[in-house]
Amino acid sequence: MEGEGRGQRTPRTKDTHQYMKTLAKIISILGGVKNLHASITNEPYMRLVIEDIGQGPRGQAIPPVYQEVFDSGSEDARLKRQLISFAQQWDRNLGEQGFVTAAVTQQAKAQGAKA
Numbered sequence: 001m002e003g004e005g006r007g008q009r010t011p012r013t014k015d016t017h018q019y020m021k022t023l024a025k026i027i028s029i030l031g032g033v034k035n036l037h038a039s040i041t042n043e044p045y046m047r048l049v050i051e052d053i054g055q056g057p058r059g060q061a062i063p064p065v066y067q068e069v070f071d072s073g074s075e076d077a078r079l080k081r082q083l084i085s086f087a088q089q090w091d092r093n094l095g096e097q098g099f100v101t102a103a104v105t106q107q108a109k110a111q112g113a114k115a
Helices: 021-029 077-096 099-114
Strands: 037-041 047-049
Touching: 021 047, 021 077, 021 099, 037 099, 077 099
Parallel strands: none
Antiparallel strands: 037 047
């Protein structure tokens, strides 16, 4: 997968966390992806909903944004790059918009309510 296009490297997608570090941090704050259903409100932004919807065809947890980019065993490298780029930008936006802090606050409130 290296060397496609004009000297560009196409990243391997073994681990979604390498592209979506902010989302991985939020999921960790909320206790992990297993059986997760979280709704994070962070005004003035749209509500962020994260749900565990199972595993993808390669045995990985499916992130909230999912689209299969393989067809009959072959990769669509251009689509794959576009999806990775989109995921990285969305992840950066989540961080810049304060969703990590909102998740920490929400989790602290939930823990306080259980005590």
